[in-house]
Amino acid sequence: MNKAVLKAVLRKNKWFAGLPPSLADSILRLGRIRNADDSLIYSASDSRDGVIALVSGQVRLTSFSLSGNPSFLLISSPGSWIGVTSALDGRPYGYDAFAIGKAVLFHVSQERFEALINESNEYYSAFVRMVCDHLRVSMQNLIILRNRRPLHRLAQELQRLSERHGRQTKKGLVIDLRLSQEDLAVMIGVGRQTINRLLKSLEQDGIATTRYASVTIHDLKAIERLSSSEEAES
Template sequence: MNKAVLKAVLRKNKWFAGLSPSLADSIIRLGRVRNVDNSLIYSASDSRDGLVALISGQVRLTSFSLSGNPSFLLITSPGSWIGVTSALDGRPYGYDAFAIGKSVVFHLSQERLDALINESNEYYSAFVRMVCDHLRVSIQNLIVLRNRRPLHRLAQELWRLAERHGRPTKKGVVIDLRLSQEDLAVMIGVGRQTINRLLKSLEQDGIATAKYTSVTIHNLAAIERLSLSEAVDS
């Protein structure tokens, strides 16, 4: 892959875009591009193996409860980095990362990451900032999950998916990520019946239509308004 194209995708991430030119160039030089079509990148119990950034395609991050049901689901977008916590603390990943369809990732191996962060405190601090960024996002999502109404949580997730993965059509913005209703339910922390009711409500209002594995947003402005709503559960 052309270095300029690779760098342009990685710079979609605010963390990478804010790195010093020397560190950004070193990461690109030391990493390798891999095709990971429809394959497991790593499992929850795997030992650390450096950092991975999504270049194109889709990667699903999933964790499962003791009963085997999915308890967490996140769809990554191009430029996103995964595996950073394990790369720094040495513990297993804690969630599965699976590439859906044709996907390309950028892999910075653990050996090369360790050599890089040992070069200077500045480089090590940069990767610590990535962990801090991920932690802040996780806390913000937890606050939303605990306090906001399910409809607003769904709208926020649909807005995020439309912004990063949406495909404009005559009927609206299509989110075609092979997402089932069960997937959406896990993503916003509700049950199957609740997500079905919420999607029907959006369809009745002419805002969005859900099919087997895709969602079409007909009124993006309405989704945005719902996603920004401050109303909370009583």
């Protein structure tokens, strides 16, 4: 892959875009392109193997409860980095990463990653800042999950997915990520009956419709209004 194209994709991530040029160039020099096609990139129990950035396609990040049910689900978009926490602390990943369809990955091996962060405290601190960014986002999502109504949480997730993965068609903005109703339920922290009720409500209001493994948003303005609502869950 052309280095300029790769750099442009990685700069979609604010963290990478804000790196010192010397560090950004070193990352580009040390990494290698990998391809995945409907395959497991790593499992929750795997040992660390460096850091990975998504160049194209989608990656599903999932963790499971002791009963085997999914308890967390996130879809990564191009420019996103995964595996950083494990690369730094040496522990297993803690979640599965699975490529949805064809995905292009940029992989910096553990050996090269450690050599890089050992070059200077500035380089090490840069990756710590990435973990801090991830933690802040996680905390914000937890606050939203605990305090906002399920319909507003669903609208926010649909807005996020539409911005990163939406495809404009004559019928509306299509989010085609092989997401089932159960997947959406896990993403916003509700049960199967609740997500079914919420999706039917959006469909009755002409805002969005669901089909097998896809969602079509017909009224993005309505989704944005619901997403920005401050109404708390009683």
